[in-house]
Every structure is written in C-alpha cells, then in structure tokens.
Amino acid sequence: MNPDLAPRTGEKLYRRVQKLMGNRFELTILAEDEHRAATCLDAAVAEIQRIEAALTTFSDNSLTNQINAMAGIAPVQTSPEVYDLIVRSLRLSELTQGAFDITYGGVDKSLWNFDLHMKALPSPAVAKASVRLVNYRNVVLNPQDRSVFLREKGMRIGFGGIGKGYAAERSKAVLQKIGVKSGIVNAAGDLTAWGLQPNGEVWTIGIADPEAAHQPFSRLNITNMAVATSGNYEKYVVIDGKKYSHTINPKTGLPVTGVKSATIICPNAELADAMATPMMVMGVKVGLNLINQMKGIACVMIDDHNNVHCSDNIRLTV
C-alpha cells in the first residue's frame, strides 16, 4: 500500500496513572485519539480530585473534618453528596453487623497500635478500650437539614473504607457521560470495568495472590462489573504460630485472623470496596453466609491455610 494513503487512527486504549486520594489510580479508556483521551481523562481526574477534597481528613476545611471537629458539640450541615454517602455507610454497617464502620477513625492509637514487629497482642480490655469511640450507631442523621452529628466527643468519621470505590464509581459515571464506551478505573486495586476491550472481548481481571500481590492467582472475565480485594499480604505478624492481619476488628480492637484475602465482585465499585474488608473481619463462615443470601454479589476468600472459599454463585475452573 502507498504509505501516504495508510489509515491513521482507530480506537485504542489510553491509560493514565496518577496518585489521587493518596493512592495509585489507573484510568484506562478506549478513545479514538490521544487528544480526545486526554480530555476525557482530565474530566475523570477532576472528578476524583473534587471527591478527595470533600472526603479527605487531611485538610481542616473538608466537610468530613468539620463534622469531626464538632463531635459531641453540634450537628454539621453537609452536602447532599457527603450526606448520602454517610447514609449508605450506615446501611453497610447494619448489614455487616458493624464490621464496616466509618467511625473507625476514632480508634485510640495511644493505647496500642499494630506494627509488624510486635511480639504480643494487647489484652482484650486494652483493645476494647481503644475502640470505645467506634460505633456507627452514634452517628445521628437529620434528613431535614442534612446534618450529621457525632454523639461522643473525640469520635471521628473517615471514608477510607469506601471513598476509593466511590471515586472509581463517580469517575466512571463522568467518563460514560462524555461518551467513553469502554474503560477501567482501577483505584489501587478496587476497580470497575465497563464496555469491551478493543478486540471485542470483555475485560479479564486477575485477582492477586495474597502471598505475592503482584502475581494473580486466578482470573475472571467481566464487564460492567467491579472487583475489590482486601488482604493482609505482607502486612501481618505471627504470634504463637497464628497470623494476625493489620486489619483491625472495629468491635474488639484486635487484629483480624483466619483470612488472608477477600475479593468482592458486584456491579458497583463503591459497594465492592466497602464490602471487601468486612469480609476479612467477619471471617469465612459468617461472611460467605451473608454473601450467599444476597443477590448480585460474589465473594472469593482465601484463608490462612490457603484454602479457597467462594460464594455459591462462583464456578471454579482450573
């Protein structure tokens, strides 16, 4: 063919990796050229930055920190967005018997703190005392003026367990709105995929091996679906032959044991993100019992003995 007449472009995948919300975000979209891709990715990144500003606990004037600053003093009026997110968070707490709890930010780290060199667990009493301010039931909502009140002085809320998933979901919505038909938003391992790859196939997602986070142990094909994984990976200690994860049970204040990793698959990245860690906290039996009763959600867990446990709606192939 005459090189002058060669076709110039087709739809290709474009990717941007950027540190957002303190995490590594990777946005991949299908677009016809680099410039169009950059425009779309800018809009998605702007959305994530907007969410970060509203939810962060690292800046004093964020809505979240205003609520925290007024804990035990007075209700704080919030935006519809933050209010709705808190409403959903509290429903998640009810669903998971408190394994998911946005008031975990109020944990008292002066009593004890997890570190990789610890040789002994704190006593149950000390551990319990460290989470005395953690209780989602003490978040008082007023739908009339969308205000939020934390009953106890010193209570703190944080969106660490749901914010990344929410940002992934929102940025996907922005991208879809401006016409991006296919893509993946990967918020540090909490990801949501829609549309098809350029070769017409659905996306293939690898689930990280808890022994080696950069290596997948299994894969699944999805589209219009989100996947999130929580795991102890290298962050655990062994005390008396038992592995304890850096994930803390918000009800006891003690580190979680028994589960190495939990992966949630469902259509919504926010929900997947919010449910993965509670699965580790609740454990294999209670966690899978919960998932198996719910529709449209699946879970894969690996326990400390490397046994794989799946919800009933997962078929295994080797």
Next chain:
Amino acid sequence: MQKIYLSASFFFLSILGSFAQTATPKDTTTFRRRKLKLEEVNFVSSYYTQDGNNSAVTGGIGTEELTDVATNFDLTFTRSDAKNRAHTLNVAVGFDHYSSASSDLIDPTTISSASAADNRIYPSVQWSMRDQEKHYAVGAGLSLSTEYDYFSKGANVNFAKFSKDNNREFGVGLSAYLDTWTVIYPIELRTIETNGTRVDNPEAHGSKPRNTFNTSLSLAQVINKRLQLSLLLDLTYQQGQLGTLYQRVYFQDNSLDVERLPSSRFKVPVGVRAHYFVTDKLILRSFYRFYSDNWGIKAHTAELETPFKVTPFISLSPYYRFYAQSAADYFAGYQQHSPGERRYTSDYDLSKFTSHYAGLNFRITSVDGVFGIKKLNTLELRYGHYNRSNGLVSNTVSLAATLK
C-alpha cells in the same frame, strides 16, 4: 528470586489440593450468622435507590446496570511457569488489570496491548510471555483471514526488552503473511483473439500467491518528562503476484494489458517520532519517515500536529503532513508505455508526486452538554485540505457529534 518462585508454586498447589477439605480455621468470632431481611437480600440492586437519592449519585447511569446483574461468575486459576513468569495465550486471555489490596506492588504494565484490535474479525491465536524480573517479553501468533478475493495465513514472533525503569524499550518483530489472491481480469481481457475467433483467456482464472515477510525494529526512549523519542525501522520483502490484475495499462499503440510488475519487492521505511509536551496545554507531535524500495520509489513523509487545549473542554489541533515520492521505474501514464516493455503500470500511486495535507480539528466536550444541549457531549469540526501535485485536490469539512 528462586525462593519467591518456590513459595508461589507451593501456594498454587495447595490451592488446587484444598477443595476437598472442609476444615476452616477459626474465624474472628464477634460476628454471627443471621438471616437477612428482604431488603438486605436485594442490597446490591437497591444500593443507590433505597434512599431516594439515586440521581445525585449515579448520574442516571449506574442503577440501570445494577438491575442487569450476571448471576454467576467463572473464576479460572492461573498458572505461572517454573520461573514464575506470566504467560498469556489467545487474544481473549490476558491480564488487563488486577484487583488487589496493595497498590504499590501492582505491575504498572498490566494492560494487554491494543495491537490485538486487528484480530477482531479474524481467528487468531496469540501467545505472549512477560518476565518482569528480567525485563523482557516474547510473543508469537498465528492468524487467518478471508475476504472475497483473498485468503491470508499469518504468523508472527516478537521480542521486547525493557530497561529497569521502563523508560527505554527495544522491540523486534518478525512476521510472515502467505496470501492467495483470486485472479480478477478487466472484462475485455477475459477473452483473447486467436485466428479471428475469441477464446477464453487462460490467464484470467485461478489464483496467485503473494507472500510478505516483515522485520520491524523499534527503539522508544523517554528522554525526560517532556520529550519522548522513538526510532522505527522496517524491512519488508514481498514476492508473488504484486501487480493488481484488474488494473489496465494502455500503450502508445492503443493496445491494452493488465499491469505487469516484478514478482518481488523490497521496502525499507525508516522513521523517527518525537512527542514534546510543551505545557499541560500544548503537545508537539512530529514524525518523519524516509522510504525506499527496489522499484525505484524514494519517499519522504513529514508530519506535525500540535494539539492545543484552550480549556479542559475545548481543543484545537492543527495538522500538517508533507509527502513526496519519486516514480517507480515501471510507471508511465495513459498511452505512454511502449509495447516492447516487460514491466508496466499506470497506477498513479506509483508515479512521482508530492502532496500536502493540512487540517484543523476543533473539538468541544462537555459533561453537561455542549451549548446547553444535554444529549450532546462532544462536537467536533474537522477541516482538511489535500493537494496532490498530479492533480488530486480535495477539501473536506466534517462535523461529528457524539450523543449520549
């Protein structure tokens, strides 16, 4: 390194061996099994709707999807080879992304390459292997494709080596395409006159082979945050039926034949591409290629494109391409070939010419709708002027709108 691989494969074996076991280690105990209420059973589909605030959150998109939930998922266990390298086979199987709790350890190059896009309508098998520790990747593939007048079998192998920081990449690819073309002659040449009667032209039937062998070398280097350079060299050898048998050639004596071209051709394009990110708003994309083949064509292509973002949602992208080539040894125009020649063509793509193509691309994107029209999220106006020295001039204006 050896140690890592042992523990990883051990883990894999223990997963495979563990399905029969039911012993579950004791979980953290503070939680009890309980029967869910109906609204909790439907928690996923009602996640946004129950509080009545769905529109604010989903933008009207998420909820529709939520109701259309696949009920089953297939989970496939992956194998790594003895050296813990990741293999992928087939266009359908490749790791696009990982889900993991730890972000920093995720390999930044997890997406499968977009080059597989060509395979969409053709059956093909593609294998690739990437060794992250030794910074290289290899791949191989086979493909078949069919159109009404040709059948093509292809095979390729490729190798790429990355620098430790991934700022430099060297690639080599070899490919071969063995094609078969159906012979199609112009209508008046499908019969020939012998001894005053017209008989069937035996050459106007059947099929002819055309084989293409290609070697491509590329070197990409990120010079700094603003500048990326790549060098491209291709060596292509073709043999077989290279002339197009339905293209006519008229001779000085007004006689007629189909074009006849040599049965082999050797092509060498060498190119350099540079992308310079001037500011966040302006990119200079330039490209130059020199092309030469043993049919006597030498060509130069130079391109410059400067996308400029006026605002995050409005962009202007002026574009210019210059192309010049010398004529193939076998080219002459209408009724200019003399009847005694062995090789001849009148295809103007093989003539000497220069061409200029200049264009401007204007694009508006808006989340809330361009010009306040909610359904309209992208509007693009393209103008292009093409001028070829041997007579072809064209102006194109196109307006493209993307509706949600």
